[in-house]
Amino acid sequence: MKAYKMPKETEEEKLLRSEKIQESLKIASDIPMEIAKTCHEAIELSKPFEEYCKKSCFSDFEAGNYMLETAIKSVLLNVKINITMIKDIGYVEKLKSEMEKLL
Numbered sequence: 001m002k003a004y005k006m007p008k009e010t011e012e013e014k015l016l017r018s019e020k021i022q023e024s025l026k027i028a029s030d031i032p033m034e035i036a037k038t039c040h041e042a043i044e045l046s047k048p049f050e051e052y053c054k055k056s057c058f059s060d061f062e063a064g065n066y067m068l069e070t071a072i073k074s075v076l077l078n079v080k081i082n083i084t085m086i087k088d089i090g091y092v093e094k095l096k097s098e099m100e101k102l103l
Contacts, residue, residue: 032075
């Protein structure tokens, strides 16, 4: 939001403002992407333990994984919105590819 409030009177100010907005959009995408990756990793790490889960606790095990899946989908909504405004096509394609792996 700070970048959007930067002055934009001169061409130089407009350019600097645009660069800061693009940097901020990448940061605003990277953070939720890392959260999604961490949640995905937690799901993957839990898989070998599924067979050892007691029937009485299985619903808790599954509920935990559902929450992780929901967290992934939720944070990736932020990424999807941000990438519509990022001009770096290579960066956007990289994020799209990473998102596909996580969903």
